[in-house]
Amino acid sequence: MKILACPLAALPPGEAFRIEAEPPIAVFHTEDGELHAIDDTCTHQDASLADGWLEGCEIECPLHASRFDLRTGRADAPPAKLPVRTHQVAVEDGDIYVLPSDTPPNLPPGVTVKGTT
């Protein structure tokens, strides 16, 4: 089921929007005008990637600087070793929507999705 993120006009290039879903999702608007959505929680520890440093199509984790490719979810180098999930993004009538992936997330140790066991 698709989730409404925010109006496109509210997310300028270079910015991120965090959807408080379970688990949270981060939507990025790159400087090149692309939109990407990935799991917001770093796979190494509990840090929000929406708070990270966006450079091109990569987001650098704000805590220990692993970089995730927004297109594939892959981490470039440890400490994060597992990829984040990527999600489909669509813009309809000026609003950004995300279609969450149905694969299981790679959450860091100690973080669980509420509502599951």
Place this chain on the structure above:
Amino acid sequence: MKTVGIVGASLAGLQTARELRRQGHDGRLMLVGDEQHRPYDRPPLSKDFLAGKTGEADLALEAEGEDLGIEWRLGTTATGLDVAARRVELSDGTTLQADGLVIATGATARSLPGVAGLDGIHTLRTLDDARALRDDLSKARRLVVIGGGFIGAEVAATMRSLGLDVTLVTSGPVPLAEVLGRQMAEAIAARHEERGIRIIRGASVTGLTGTGRADGVLLADGRHLPADVVVIGIGVIPNTGWLRESGIELGDGVICDEGGATSAAGIVAVGDCAAWLDPASGRHHRAGHWTGARQQAAVAAVTLLSGGEVRPGPQRPTYFWSDQYDMRIQFSGRTQRMDSVSVEDGDVTGDGFLAVYRRDDRPVAVLGVNRLRLFSRRRRLLETEPVQVG
């Protein structure tokens, strides 16, 4: 450039190898390291690894299945360098010659004179150090930590959390004062004291007691601190001894320009062994932190592959983190030039806070304790605002 040799097989060396490959170097890549281990992550050694919460497999710095096409020479020490020939002499009597060289030999923990030969005294820099310390601490009740830096504070916090009796001895006014400034360092120290750590300030250690095994620390004021284990955390010395005869310019580390180029053509230096030029201050200093090594690797790879033609963009301010108890500490910038510090969120006695350091009303550094989101925002402002020179 057909061949590149990297000396030092840890964070800075491995990350430079990655960057060289990513930037298109497809020739030979040789990596020499004196430790037997594949590259591993050091920060957990004073935190979760010491606490027994993570194992050695978790420390690996290589991703599973990662293959950079590296020729590994582990367990081999570089003993000398011929800069003109770009040839490294190795402990096994062989040499390594390459078109480009990367110096990434890091640093060694400083120790106190006269402690050799006594058991129960530790420094903490390597996996082998951490294993030995963990073993020794498993039988200990009283720990004395000498040194008011991050490693000392982290070891103290980790071991206090496991129930040991911990005394932290610092020669300064308060641990961490040098980096965080006096006021904020006091706030962190208060947390240690709340948890039952004894902090002895302005102390000067005159010796260790015990025969065969250390049983205490002697202070100049005559006090004797009994200990089952003593950890010395009084800073590091860059590993540049093997370069002394080479003629390459050395200071507090290998002297580099802002792109990582050393005084010798075709040779760059990265990480804890390298003193890069900070164009804002005109001084050379060693980063000494994890993300510094990582960022330098990317820049130095460009410098090496372009023969110094491509000049680096502006440097990002220093950033590092530390974990002590449930405090996630993050810091960026420099406090040396600050004239005020204010808490802008939370409360230093509460569950966390954010503090901004300023000079002439301009932010020069930011400290966060359990304020990940706010810290990131504040840090970004620091990174995008041009830094005032002077």
